Amino acid sequence: MERLRFATVGSVDDGKSTLIGRLLYDSKSIFEDQLEHIEAVSKRRGDDYVDLSLLTDGLRAEREQGITIDVAYRYFATPKRSFIIADCPGHIQYTRNMITGASNVDLAIVLIDARTGVIEQTRRHSLLVSLLGVPHLVICVNKMDLVDYDQDVFNNIRAEFEEFASRLDLQDVTFLPISALAGDNCVTRSANMPWFEGPTLLHHLENVYTASDDNRIDTRFPVQFVIRPQRADFPDYRGYAGRVAGGVLRVGDEVMVLPSGLTSTITGIDSPTGPVNEATPGQAVTVLLADDLSITRGDMICRPNNRPRMSQELEAMLCWMDDTAPMQPGKIYSIKHTTKVARTKITEVLYRLNISSLSRETGINQLAMNEIGRVTLHTTAPLLFDDYHQNRTTGCFIIVDETTGQTAGAGMLLSPRT
Amino acid sequence: MKTSLDGLIDESVTIIREVAAEFERPVLLFSGGKDSVVMLHLAVRAFAPARIPFPVMHIDTGHNFPEVIEFRDRCVAEMGVQLIVGSVQASIDSGKVADVSGPRASRNPLQTVTLLDSIAEHRFDAVFGGARRDEERARAKERVYSHRDSFGQWDPKNQRPELWGIYNGRHRQGEHFRIFPLSNWTELDIWTFIGEYDIDLPSIYYAHTRPIFKRDNMLMAVTDFLPPDEGSVVEQMQVRFRTVGDATCTAAVSSSASTVDDIIAETAVARVTERGATRADDRMSEAGMEDRKRTGYF
Numbered sequence: 001m002e003r004l005r006f007a008t009v010g011s012v013d014d015g016k017s018t019l020i021g022r023l024l025y026d027s028k029s030i031f032e033d034q035l036e037h038i039e040a041v042s043k044r045r046g047d048d049y050v051d052l053s054l055l056t057d058g059l060r061a062e063r064e065q066g067i068t069i070d071v072a073y074r075y076f077a078t079p080k081r082s083f084i085i086a087d088c089p090g091h092i093q094y095t096r097n098m099i100t101g102a103s104n105v106d107l108a109i110v111l112i113d114a115r116t117g118v119i120e121q122t123r124r125h126s127l128l129v130s131l132l133g134v135p136h137l138v139i140c141v142n143k144m145d146l147v148d149y150d151q152d153v154f155n156n157i158r159a160e161f162e163e164f165a166s167r168l169d170l171q172d173v174t175f176l177p178i179s180a181l182a183g184d185n186c187v188t189r190s191a192n193m194p195w196f197e198g199p200t201l202l203h204h205l206e207n208v209y210t211a212s213d214d215n216r217i218d219t220r221f222p223v224q225f226v227i228r229p230q231r232a233d234f235p236d237y238r239g240y241a242g243r244v245a246g247g248v249l250r251v252g253d254e255v256m257v258l259p260s261g262l263t264s265t266i267t268g269i270d271s272p273t274g275p276v277n278e279a280t281p282g283q284a285v286t287v288l289l290a291d292d293l294s295i296t297r298g299d300m301i302c303r304p305n306n307r308p309r310m311s312q313e314l315e316a317m318l319c320w321m322d323d324t325a326p327m328q329p330g331k332i333y334s335i336k337h338t339t340k341v342a343r344t345k346i347t348e349v350l351y352r353l354n355i356s357s358l359s360r361e362t363g364i365n366q367l368a369m370n371e372i373g374r375v376t377l378h379t380t381a382p383l384l385f386d387d388y389h390q391n392r393t394t395g396c397f398i399i400v401d402e403t404t405g406q407t408a409g410a411g412m413l414l415s416p417r418t
Numbered sequence: 419m420k421t422s423l424d425g426l427i428d429e430s431v432t433i434i435r436e437v438a439a440e441f442e443r444p445v446l447l448f449s450g451g452k453d454s455v456v457m458l459h460l461a462v463r464a465f466a467p468a469r470i471p472f473p474v475m476h477i478d479t480g481h482n483f484p485e486v487i488e489f490r491d492r493c494v495a496e497m498g499v500q501l502i503v504g505s506v507q508a509s510i511d512s513g514k515v516a517d518v519s520g521p522r523a524s525r526n527p528l529q530t531v532t533l534l535d536s537i538a539e540h541r542f543d544a545v546f547g548g549a550r551r552d553e554e555r556a557r558a559k560e561r562v563y564s565h566r567d568s569f570g571q572w573d574p575k576n577q578r579p580e581l582w583g584i585y586n587g588r589h590r591q592g593e594h595f596r597i598f599p600l601s602n603w604t605e606l607d608i609w610t611f612i613g614e615y616d617i618d619l620p621s622i623y624y625a626h627t628r629p630i631f632k633r634d635n636m637l638m639a640v641t642d643f644l645p646p647d648e649g650s651v652v653e654q655m656q657v658r659f660r661t662v663g664d665a666t667c668t669a670a671v672s673s674s675a676s677t678v679d680d681i682i683a684e685t686a687v688a689r690v691t692e693r694g695a696t697r698a699d700d701r702m703s704e705a706g707m708e709d710r711k712r713t714g715y716f
Contacts, residue, residue, distance in 0.1 A: 070577060075602075100579040100581055224439060227466075227467075229467045230469075237467055243428060272464065282428055283428050297439055334588065393583065398581060398584050400586055400588050405590065407579050407581075410581045
C-alpha cells in the first residue's frame, strides 16, 4: 500500500483543523477516547458542535489561545492508501513552521474561506508551496455552506487564484468546493453542490499519481556512513551507507565518486531487509564497490557521465527563520547540505521577494525572520549539488547559527542567473 | 519484496545512521517494549554486518513484569549489544527522589530523574527513543531531533524547524537530543513489521490468563508491586498488553489474540488508542504527557 504525505496550510479561521478532524472522523480514524475527550471539552466550553480542531491542537498554549503554533502530524489510512498529514499553522509568524511541514510532502492543501476569497495569506502560502517545489496543490474553497453553496462564488475565487498563480511555478493544481464543518465533498459527495463534478477531497488524495514525482534519471548517492565491521567473519566488508537522492543504482553500474573523481563498479547493494539488485530514490542502502577507494561521509556517488555541479560559490532562494537575529552578510554560519557540513558566508542579497506582490526588492542587505531572498553564498568546501527544481534532496540546505545552534535559514539552490 | 513499510524503514534507518555519524555518544533506550524492540532491530539493520556502534539503556523502575526483564536480557545477549541499566531504586536509595506510596502509587514519574542522571553520568549527547507521533497529542508536535537544554527540558514553543531530510543536531556542552526514528510509524505499522520480519517480543504482548482486578474501568494485573485495590474483585482473565511499561500503571486489554495476525486484526478495528486504553499515567490531566515531556520524560 502506498503512503502519501500531505500538508494542510491555513489559519484557524480557514477551518483547517476542522478539515483534518473531518477527514479523520469520516474515515473512521478517530479513536473513541479521543472523540470522548474533545466532546467533553467542546461541551465544557459551550460550543454548539464538537470542535474537531481540538483533535490536532495538542499543546496547552494552543488550546488556550485557540491557535495552531506548531506542525502537528496525524496519521490515517484507507484501504487504498496510508496518509501522513503535516498540519501547518498559517499565521505569518509561523511561516517557518509551515515550511517545516511542507518541505517534504507530496501534496499541499491550501484552504480559502469562501467568504473572503484569495487573501494575502493565500498568496503567501501558495508562493511557499511553489518555492518548496511541492508537486501537487489542492485549493479547498471552504465554508461553502456559508455562501449558499453558490457556484459563482467558487468560480470567481478559482479565476482570481489562477490569475495570481500564473506567476508561480505550480505543476498540478486542483480546486474543490467544500465545507469541512458540514462535511460537503470531504469524504462523501455533496448533495448541496450538484453543479460540481470533480472528486471529493479524500478521493483525490487516494488517487493522485505520485510515482513520477521522484527524479529517476540523475543518479545521486550522498555517502552518509562508512560501514566497516570489526569482525573476523567479515574481514573485507567495506560498505557505503546512505539514502538514494536521485536516479537508480544497479549492481554492475559503473560509478564515479566525487569530489575525488575516481571510478569503480557496484558489486552489491545491501538494504535493511536484505541484498537487492537496484535501489531507487528514497531507499536507504549500503553500496559495495569493486575497488578499495578512499570514500568518506559527504562524498557523492554518481554516474561518470551525469554529475552534480560542484562549487564553493552558490546561488539560492533563502528563507530566514531565526527570530533572534536577522541574516547578516559576512557572518560565518554552518551549512548542512545532504550529508556534508561546511561553513559559509552569505555574500550578497540579490533581492528580497515581496511575498504578497511577488515584486523583487533590491538594495537590501539583510533578511529578517520569515523573509525570503535570493542570495549568493561562499562556502569553505565545495558542495555537490543540483538545481532544487531538478532534485529537491541535492538542491536543499539549512543554515545553522554556530553560537546558538538554531536552524536559522532554509535554502533552495538555483542555477546562477546569467 | 516491496511492502508498505519500505518508506518508513528507509526513513528510520537513515535517521539512526545520521545520529551515529554526527553525535559523539548516542544511546538507545530499550525497555523490552515493542517500539523499542522494533527500533533496536532497525538499528541492527542500519549497520549490518557491523555491530551497532552505541549501547542500549533501560531505565528500570524496579516494578517490572518478569517476562519483560527476561526478554530484555535475552535480546541484548543475542544481538551482542551493551546494556546499561539506570535504576530508579538507586535514585531512591541515594535520596535523589522520594519513593511514592499509597494505593495508586507509581514510580513511573520518578523515571525522569533517573533518566536525566543516567544521561549526565554517561555524557550521552543523543538518546534514541521509540516514541511515535500517533501515540499522544503532545508527541504529535515533536521533532525527530528534539532538543533538550542542560536541564533536560523540552520547549515546545521553541522547537527548531526541521526541513526536508536534513537534521540539525548542533548542541552545547551538557545539552542533548532525544531522537525519535519511529516518529512516523503507527501502532499498526509496528505490528506489521513484527509480523513481516518475525520479531520476537515479551510473551505478555500475546493473550494469556492472569489474575486481574478492575480500576477505573482499566484491567490491572496483580503483581508483587500492585496488590488489588481494597474491595476490588480479582478474576482470572484472558488478556494481553498493548503497551509494556511500569507494572503499576500499565493496564491490560481483554483479548484472545495469540498471534501477530490476530493482533493486527484487532488493532485494525481498535476503537481506543493504546495509551487511552492502558496507561493510567496519561489519564492524570489533559496535558499529562506535555507536562512530563517538558521536564525531561521519554
